[in-house]
Amino acid sequence: MTSCTVKRCAALALLACMASGAAHADYAAERSRLKSAVPKDAVLYTLQAGVAALAEKQDGEAAALFDSALDKIEGMYANTESAARARSLWYEEGAKDFKGEPYERAMAFYYRGLLYLAEGDYENARASFRGGLLQDAFAEEDQNRADFASLMLLEGWANQLNGDAAQAADAYKEVTALRTGFVAPPEGANLLIVAELGGSPRKLGDGIGNAEIVYRRAKRTPERSATVTLDGQPQALLPMEDLYYQAITRGGRPIDRIINGKVAFAATTAKVGDVLGTIASEGNVLRAAYGGTSGRALGGLAAVGAIASVISANVKPRADVRYWNNLPESLHIQALRASAAPRDIAALLKDEAGNPVALDTVVIRQFRDKNGNGLVWIKSRH
Amino acid sequence: MKYSLSSIACVCLLAGCASQPTLNNSAGRATVYQDVNSVSSTMAGVGMESQDIVSMTDKMVRDILSNPQIAGRSTPARVIVDSAYFTNDSSSRINKNLITDRLRVELNRAAAGRLVFVARHYGSMVANERDAKRAGERDGGTIRSTKAVAGGDFRLGGRIASMDANQRSTGMVSRYHQITFELVDLEYETIPWSGIYEFRKEAQDDILYR
Numbered sequence A: 001m002t003s004c005t006v007k008r009c010a011a012l013a014l015l016a017c018m019a020s021g022a023a024h025a026d027y028a029a030e031r032s033r034l035k036s037a038v039p040k041d042a043v044l045y046t047l048q049a050g051v052a053a054l055a056e057k058q059d060g061e062a063a064a065l066f067d068s069a070l071d072k073i074e075g076m077y078a079n080t081e082s083a084a085r086a087r088s089l090w091y092e093e094g095a096k097d098f099k100g101e102p103y104e105r106a107m108a109f110y111y112r113g114l115l116y117l118a119e120g121d122y123e124n125a126r127a128s129f130r131g132g133l134l135q136d137a138f139a140e141e142d143q144n145r146a147d148f149a150s151l152m153l154l155e156g157w158a159n160q161l162n163g164d165a166a167q168a169a170d171a172y173k174e175v176t177a178l179r180t181g182f183v184a185p186p187e188g189a190n191l192l193i194v195a196e197l198g199g200s201p202r203k204l205g206d207g208i209g210n211a212e213i214v215y216r217r218a219k220r221t222p223e224r225s226a227t228v229t230l231d232g233q234p235q236a237l238l239p240m241e242d243l244y245y246q247a248i249t250r251g252g253r254p255i256d257r258i259i260n261g262k263v264a265f266a267a268t269t270a271k272v273g274d275v276l277g278t279i280a281s282e283g284n285v286l287r288a289a290y291g292g293t294s295g296r297a298l299g300g301l302a303a304v305g306a307i308a309s310v311i312s313a314n315v316k317p318r319a320d321v322r323y324w325n326n327l328p329e330s331l332h333i334q335a336l337r338a339s340a341a342p343r344d345i346a347a348l349l350k351d352e353a354g355n356p357v358a359l360d361t362v363v364i365r366q367f368r369d370k371n372g373n374g375l376v377w378i379k380s381r382h
Numbered sequence B: 001m002k003y004s005l006s007s008i009a010c011v012c013l014l015a016g017c018a019s020q021p022t023l024n025n026s027a028g029r030a031t032v033y034q035d036v037n038s039v040s041s042t043m044a045g046v047g048m049e050s051q052d053i054v055s056m057t058d059k060m061v062r063d064i065l066s067n068p069q070i071a072g073r074s075t076p077a078r079v080i081v082d083s084a085y086f087t088n089d090s091s092s093r094i095n096k097n098l099i100t101d102r103l104r105v106e107l108n109r110a111a112a113g114r115l116v117f118v119a120r121h122y123g124s125m126v127a128n129e130r131d132a133k134r135a136g137e138r139d140g141g142t143i144r145s146t147k148a149v150a151g152g153d154f155r156l157g158g159r160i161a162s163m164d165a166n167q168r169s170t171g172m173v174s175r176y177h178q179i180t181f182e183l184v185d186l187e188y189e190t191i192p193w194s195g196i197y198e199f200r201k202e203a204q205d206d207i208l209y210r
Helices: A027-036 A039-055 A059-074 A081-087 A102-119 A122-138 A149-161 A165-178 A243-248 A254-290 A295-314 B002-017 B050-065 B097-111 B120-134
Strands: A015-017 A191-197 A202-206 A212-216 A225-230 A233-236 A238-242 A330-336 A345-350 A363-368 A374-379 B077-080 B086-089 B115-117 B154-167 B172-185 B193-204
Touching: A027 A039, A039 A059, A039 A102, A039 A363, A039 A374, A059 A102, A059 A122, A102 A122, A102 A149, A102 A243, A102 A374, A122 A149, A122 B086, A122 B154, A149 A165, A149 A238, A149 A330, A191 A225, A212 A243, A225 A330, A225 A374, A233 A330, A238 A243, A243 A330, A254 A295, A345 A363, B050 B097, B050 B172, B050 B193, B097 B115, B097 B154
Parallel strands: A191 A374, B077 B115, B077 B154, B086 B154
Antiparallel strands: A015 A345, A191 A330, A202 A212, A225 A233, A225 A345, A238 A330, A363 A374, B154 B172, B172 B193
16 A cells, blocks of 8 residues: 545535545544443444544554454354343343444445455455455345345455456456446456445334334435546446445344344233233222222232333333444445556535535545555545 | 332332443453463354464474475475465455464474475565675675575465355354465476365354344
8 A cells, every 4th residue: 555645625616636634534533432432332433433544544543443343243142241131121132242234244344355455465355355245145035145246346356456367257247247237347457446425324213112123324415426537537436335225125133033022021011010000909999899808919919010010111122223323325336447546536426316416524545555556445424 | 018018129129130231340351371272262253263273284284294205305395485375265354474474483393404494585684685795785794605595496385265154044154264285396386295274163143143
């Protein structure tokens, strides 16, 4: 990696132009959040700090942060205390150590892979992209499994740079099946442009006790496409990934059944509490009117009813809605052959209708690895 | 009255149970040396880990030293063992030097002179020193001077490959690693020695993460 340039763009020109200057990403704040995070949130803040570090040219730290997060993501959590707690009635799912949903885990591998590409370590870049693809293999419906086309393309690119032409061709073939209009990078291509547009998909709680996760697109992020100009030559980028789509097509999670069980348990115990409370209350009225010796039994019923109500109130069915908040909404990629490293790079962002989008948060970085291959990384928001 | 008191006690107990911890107040854990041959009790996945590297390099050392074409020559063979031609074609991110460095060091130690190791990965260091000596910036040292640096007889090549499988219904993940090691005759382009190490790991993540 020999050259890196971070740049913020002049809003008036509607262009992101390469120049010196600090990026807007606040790595210091993310690092501070990470330091004060409770252990169960550590991976989440590590990932967010990793992206911020990358945007602020702290590549060594970004790599270390993603390595740390991936160690946890790849590690198998069996019989851990936090997992047992999250499964119990009395804790919400968010009590578990955060590892993210599959689209978030895949993106952790994506960023680590990009950093390996920037170093010229194509083999580990390929391993990273493959690791990300594996995270996408758990979708409920077949057609949504392993459909992360951008990671396939990046795996192909790593293969191509590594001289593994046959494996590159296989990967590009898979991308072609998923993305119409995709054309494999030409032989001798030496520059990859990756643009990350928009904001992260949001997770919201929905349903009884917020027991369901629903996804929403980021608000007020109109940019949908990008054209990059390299030394005055425009290059259209192919829309390769919609992370929101990846998030919503994951399908049902096995944990949802446990959460639904918590909801059902809470509802049943609440009903039991109500019924017993009502019986005890009405019994007391009848006892007062007609006399009798059932006072102790009715008191017992009232106590059990109260306990049931308390149990119901303390069941925590809330789903885990923590999400990686500095992910993009979409990825746009192009690979090409460049005779020399571009000196002037600009990005024109457009909304759904094709109107220019003015932003002052765009980061443009250029990396050149030890073999002379380039990577241009653009992020519209951070 | 008896029931009311017990009810209050139960209510308090349940309310206490349901509180969420917000602070990790554990006392920490002192540093403990772990056996590199053991599986981590706290964090393990299906990738390559220290015990795999130790096992495979130990096996390769024994195998190479038992090969007469390599280790039984009257003049010790010159061998280059580094990661330049040792490729990672797997889905595990790994620093290949962990494997090739351990292999070279253990082989050098166990060979006890039966093999000579060429330090090609220190090439620039040697070249700089030789240039400085020949330019008169430094004296000739006390060992000897040679016209050229050592040429190799054999060089390590190899590949780390893997195959992944997973089962969505159970969250079971399986990864098979196959690591091939080969010593290539640097004159005749033949392979006088090959070794293979393979292992498969399976793991099932907690249902929370499936």
